[in-house]
Every structure is written in structure tokens, then in C-alpha cells.
Amino acid sequence: MEELLRIEHISKRFGNFYANRDVSLSVNCGEVLTLLGENGAGKSTLMNILIGLYQPTEGKIFLRGREVRIDSPSQAVKLGIGMVHQHFMLVEAMTVFENIILGDRKSQGVFIDREARRREIRELSERYGLDVELEKQITEISVGAQQRVEILKALYHGAELLILDEPSAALTDIEVEGLFAIMKKLVGEGKSIIFISHKMREVMRISDRITILRAGEVVTTVRCGETDGQKLAGLMIGRELSGSQYEKKQVSAPPVLRLEEVRYHEQSKHSGLAGVTMEVRPGEIVGIAGVDGNGQTQLAQLVTGVIAPEKGAVALKQSAVSVFDPSAFISQGVSHVPEDRNLQGLVGDMSISDNLVMKDVDSGRFSLGHGLFLKKKAIGGHAGSLVKKYDVRCTSTGQDVRSLSGGNQQKVILARELESRPELLVAVHPTRGLDIGATRFVHDQMIDARERGVGILLISADFDEILEMSDRILVIFEGQIMGEFSGSNPPVEDISLAMTGK
Numbered sequence: 001m002e003e004l005l006r007i008e009h010i011s012k013r014f015g016n017f018y019a020n021r022d023v024s025l026s027v028n029c030g031e032v033l034t035l036l037g038e039n040g041a042g043k044s045t046l047m048n049i050l051i052g053l054y055q056p057t058e059g060k061i062f063l064r065g066r067e068v069r070i071d072s073p074s075q076a077v078k079l080g081i082g083m084v085h086q087h088f089m090l091v092e093a094m095t096v097f098e099n100i101i102l103g104d105r106k107s108q109g110v111f112i113d114r115e116a117r118r119r120e121i122r123e124l125s126e127r128y129g130l131d132v133e134l135e136k137q138i139t140e141i142s143v144g145a146q147q148r149v150e151i152l153k154a155l156y157h158g159a160e161l162l163i164l165d166e167p168s169a170a171l172t173d174i175e176v177e178g179l180f181a182i183m184k185k186l187v188g189e190g191k192s193i194i195f196i197s198h199k200m201r202e203v204m205r206i207s208d209r210i211t212i213l214r215a216g217e218v219v220t221t222v223r224c225g226e227t228d229g230q231k232l233a234g235l236m237i238g239r240e241l242s243g244s245q246y247e248k249k250q251v252s253a254p255p256v257l258r259l260e261e262v263r264y265h266e267q268s269k270h271s272g273l274a275g276v277t278m279e280v281r282p283g284e285i286v287g288i289a290g291v292d293g294n295g296q297t298q299l300a301q302l303v304t305g306v307i308a309p310e311k312g313a314v315a316l317k318q319s320a321v322s323v324f325d326p327s328a329f330i331s332q333g334v335s336h337v338p339e340d341r342n343l344q345g346l347v348g349d350m351s352i353s354d355n356l357v358m359k360d361v362d363s364g365r366f367s368l369g370h371g372l373f374l375k376k377k378a379i380g381g382h383a384g385s386l387v388k389k390y391d392v393r394c395t396s397t398g399q400d401v402r403s404l405s406g407g408n409q410q411k412v413i414l415a416r417e418l419e420s421r422p423e424l425l426v427a428v429h430p431t432r433g434l435d436i437g438a439t440r441f442v443h444d445q446m447i448d449a450r451e452r453g454v455g456i457l458l459i460s461a462d463f464d465e466i467l468e469m470s471d472r473i474l475v476i477f478e479g480q481i482m483g484e485f486s487g488s489n490p491p492v493e494d495i496s497l498a499m500t501g502k
């Protein structure tokens with residue numbers, strides 16, 4: 001097979017820290033090469049070098065056998081390299097169409113033939129089954145659609161090598177199928193894809209070859225047909241993970257959270273609640289199963305005080321809630337691992353330490369005079385121990401949260417929310433973007449919290465996670481609870497059916 005890309009002995013240093021060290025790998029025409037590695041292993045950094053966002057400290061890059069310098073993202077585009085980033089880079093205030101043609105050399109003149117552009121994009125979108133609405137604003141379309149826009153944009157700009165950095169993390173199962181179909185079509189035409197994912201099952205399905213990174217270095221490259229998930233996990237984390245099986249509990253204590261006939265934007269099937277009655281007891285994990293966009297976001301917002309119900313009642317620790325306000329919920333012992341860590345969970349240009357104490361900064365533990373004088377030492381000590389306990393891979397606790405790898409950002413939120421000793425934990429996609437070792441760790445922490453008597457509401461699009469973790473499973477569909485399932489062997493078929501409204 002013809003080789004498209006080869007990188008030789010690439011290293012990338014930030015200060016004294018090597019995010020990539022002596023990395024060599026190659027990608028052939030018409031293949032999917034997967035990069036597999038723990039959170040912080042250096043996958044995104046390496047891709048950012050290929051796309052011209054970073055310059056390597058050492059090493060060479062060859063395209064079709066010729067050495068290239070990739071000084072800038074526009075240079076990468078010229079060379080036929082396109083990337084869908086882990087955190088999307090679309091301009092929200094613009095339409096889909098404007099985003100796609102952004103940076104197009106053909107459109108830099110005074111006269112832009114918008115109609116011709118539009119036709120060209122429509123043709124591409126039909127050819128690859130990339131269904132998008134060109135005139136919609138980015139904010140109006142789903143995450144899956146935003147991703148199709150990113151792919152379409154890369155193809156429109158002539159990408160021969162497409163880099164997909166955790167494209168499936170936020171997609172529903174159906175959207176993942178769609179994405180894989182598109183990927184198959186692209187490699188079928190001889191294009192090349194570098195794919196990054198933590199989901200072993202997907203990796204085994206879509207890859208031709210897999211390169212494993214550990215702590216910035218290449219461990220090995222294997223052909224997909226000659227390995228299995230267990231072996232890959234071992235190579236990736238350098239040790240075997242034992243199987244996990246959590247015991248299921250039945251709890252009868254009075255609930256920490258109770259919703260009674262709660263209604264919110266009922267007419268909207270995808271973003272409303274249509275008479276939800278449910279409860280979470282201390283010491284149990286209640287899992288909400290459902291296809292994304294059936295009211296889960298609103299449910300999470302409601303039980304964390306972000307929105308108020310239009311009808312119905314909410315009670316925390318058996319007293320009716322009258323004020324819906326996030327800080328009131330926090331002081332009632334409600335913790336929240338939010339859906340979008342960048343928007344709601346973290347402040348990117350603040351340090352890890354400051355993010356970790358963000359919610360407690362007024363307390364006597366970390367400041368005098370309600371936040372007036374910070375106890376720097378106490379904050380530093382606290383941050384240091386949490387970073388250790390939660391295995392946040394960083395250079396120091398003073399590092400900006402923004403420069404952490406995606407999975408390590410998620411660990412910072414989890415550390416803060418679990419260590420605030422909540423009575424109710426609302427965890428939304430808590431392991432999204434985490435590697436398998438970190439996922440196990442978070443699950444163990446959630447089980448520990450349950451054993452301490454914390455009531456946990458787990459909302460997740462990951463069906464396996466719901467099955468593994470939940471003492472009781474409630475299925476949500478179009479804002480309604482379709483059924484409740486419990487026990488150590490929940491009926492998978494029935495739950496799946498309920499998720500489609502049957």
C-alpha cells in the first residue's frame with residue numbers, strides 16, 4: 001500500500017515536560033490508523049503538530065515521501081490535512097455555510113460566488129451522506145451535526161488525510177454508525193484517516209492498524225486483526241485491568257431527591273419533561289437510560305437548580321424546593337458533574353488549584369473573611385492531594401486547566417465534586433472522554449460515594465455504563481419515564497425497547 005504520511009522521531013516539549021518523545025509512525029493511503037493511549041498520553045499534541053498548531057521540538061514529517069514543514073493550520077490545509085478537533089472549533093455566531101467556506105482561498109476575492117460554493121458543498125454532502133442544513137446557525141444544530149459540518153469543511157478544503165480526535169465521544173449510537181459509514185466511504189476512495197477514541201469496541205471495528213502511545217512514546221503498532229481489546233488495554237496502561245462487577249443495592253431510606261409530576265417545556269419532545277415522577281435514595285445509584293436529547297439535559301438542570309419546573313414539585317431531603325438557584329442547591333449538598341465541562345464545569349484560564357476550590361472559596365477552610373484573603377497554603381495542599389488521588393496528569397497544580405488533556409480536565413471536575421462531600425451527586429456523562437483505567441477509577445469512586453450514603457443520579461448516553469453502575473434504571477423517552485428496571489441482571493432488550501418509546 002502506498003504511504004501517505006510518515007513522521008520520524010517527533011518530540012514535543014512544554015517546559016521540561018515531553019508531551020511527545022521520539023514518536024515515529026506512518027499512515028497509508030486508504031487506511032484508518034487509530035491512536036490509542038491513556039488520557040494525557042500525547043495524542044492530541046501529536047495531531048496538533050500535524051495540523052500546524054504546534055511546532056515539534058525535534059523530528060521530521062514526510063508527505064508522499066517528501067519532507068514538509070507545517071508552519072500553520074492554513075499550510076496544513078494546503079497540504080491536504082484536515083482535522084476535527086476534540087473540542088469543536090466552529091464559530092457559533094455564524095451559519096453552517098459560512099463556517100465551511102471560512103478560510104477558503106477561492107472566497108477571498110471581492111466577489112464570492114456563494115451559489116457555486118453552495119452547490120459544491122451540497123454535492124459533497126450528498127456524496128458522503130453528510131447531512132447538514134447550510135443556513136442554520138451552529139448553536140441551532142446538534143453535536144452530531146456540528147461534527148458533520150467539521151468533516152464536510154475538511155473535505156471541502158481538499159483533505160486527503162482526515163484527523164478525527166475523539167469524534168465519537170459525544171455521539172449517540174446511531175450517530176456513531178453514521179460516522180463509521182462516512183469513514184468507510186472515505187478510506188474506500190483512498191483517503192486516509194487518523195482516528196482517536198477511548199472506546200475499545202469502536203477501535204476494534206473501524207481500525208486497520210493501531211498505534212499505542214504511552215506517556216508520549218510509541219509502545220508499538222499492531223494490525224487490528226491480530227489483537228483484541230484486552231491486549232490493547234494491557235499495552236496502553238502497562239498492566240492488566242481486572243474485570244469489574246459491582247454489587248447492586250436495594251435501599252429503602254427516605255429519598256434525598258424526589259420529583260413529583262414535574263413538567264417543563266412539555267410540548268418539546270427533545271428538550272422537555274412531561275410529568276416526571278422519580279426519586280433517588282441515599283446510598284443508591286439511579287441510572288437514566290435514554291437516547292441523548294430526550295429531556296436528560298433538562299432533568300439534570302432541574303435537579304441542580306439551573307431551571308425551575310413549570311408544574312409539579314421537587315423535594316431535596318424531603319423538604320419542598322421553592323428557590324431554584326444553583327448556589328442554593330449546592331448549599332443543600334447537591335454536587336454536579338456537568339454535561340459540558342468547558343461551559344459549565346471549569347474555568348480554562350484558571351489554575352487547577354483554583355478550579356478545585358472554586359465552590360468553597362468563601363469557606364473558612366480556604367479563605368478568611370469569606371473569600372477576602374485566600375489561604376494559599378491550604379489551597380495548594382488540598383489541590384496537591386486531590387491531583388494525586390485522582391491521578392490528574394499535570395506538570396503542577398498551578399498549570400492552567402486549559403492546557404490539560406481532555407480526560408484530565410474531566411478528572412479535575414470529578415475531584416472537586418466528589419470531594420465536596422455531597423448528599424446528592426448528579427453525574428452527567430461522568431466518564432465521557434476518559435480512558436479505560438480512568439473510567440474504572442471514576443466508577444470505583446462513585447461506588448465508594450454510594451457506600452458512604454451519597455445518592456447518585458447518573459445520566460449517561462453510554463448504555464454499558466448505565467447497566468454496570470445502576471442499582472435502579474429509569475428509561476427516559478421524549479421527556480417521560482417509560483419504565484423502571486432493577487436487579488443484578490436488568491433486561492437489556494426491554495430497556496432498549498423502552499428507550500425507543502415502545
Ligand SMILES: Nc1ncnc2c1ncn2[C@@H]1O[C@H](COP(=O)(O)OP(=O)(O)OP(=O)(O)O)[C@@H](O)[C@H]1O
Binds near residue numbers: 393
Ligand atoms: N500547551 C501546553 N502546555 C503544557 N502542557 C501541555 C500543553 N498541551 C498539552 N500539554 C500536556 O501534554 C500532555 C499530553 O496532552 P494531550 O492533550 O496530547 O493528551 P491526549 O493523549 O490527547 O489525552 P486525552 O485522551 O485526555 O485527550 C498532557 O499531560 C498535557 O497536560
Ligand SMILES: [Mg+2]
Binds near residue numbers: 043044045086405406
Ligand atoms: Mg486529546
